[in-house]
Amino acid sequence: MSDIASHAMNRQDPRAMCFTVPDGDAARVRRALPAVSGCAIRSCVPQCSRKAVRLVIDFPPQAQAELMRVLLACVPSGEFGRVVAHDPLIH
Numbered sequence: 228m229s230d231i232a233s234h235a236m237n238r239q240d241p242r243a244m245c246f247t248v249p250d251g252d253a254a255r256v257r258r259a260l261p262a263v264s265g266c267a268i269r270s271c272v273p274q275c276s277r278k279a280v281r282l283v284i285d286f287p288p289q290a291q292a293e294l295m296r297v298l299l300a301c302v303p304s305g306e307f308g309r310v311v312a313h314d315p316l317i318h
Contacts, residue, residue, distance in 0.1 A: 242288055243269065245308025247281045252302045256282060259301040263294045281308070 248256060253271055260266050265287040272281045286294050291310065298305055 240288070240312055241265075242286055242291065242310050242312060244284050244286065244291075244294070244310045245281050246284060246298055247274065247277075247279050247306040247308065248302045249304065250278055250280050252305070253280045253282065255301050256298065256305075259297050260284070263290050263297050265290055266294055 246256070250273070257268060260268065263286065267285050269283045269285050272283070273279075274281055284294065295307070298307075
């Protein structure tokens with residue numbers, strides 16, 4: 228395997244995940260996130276038709292399982308969106 232391919236496989240690029248919660252639960256998620264190292268809410272987008280908000284959460288790849296555990300413990304009715312590579316230009 229080339230050095231470039233090896234580096235690409237071992238790289239720990241930050242990720243972003245959407246998590247949709249009832250609008251009254253967004254503050255609960257914000258308070259729970261410090262328990263997971265390296266995680267932060269990038270944006271909070273109202274979903275007016277559903278009385279919910281979509282939180283875009285940045286996190287390091289190694290924290291994904293812990294982040295999901297904390298989010299589900301905090302808001303069991305939350306909905307996970309897809310996980311994507313972090314792009315600082317996407318809000």
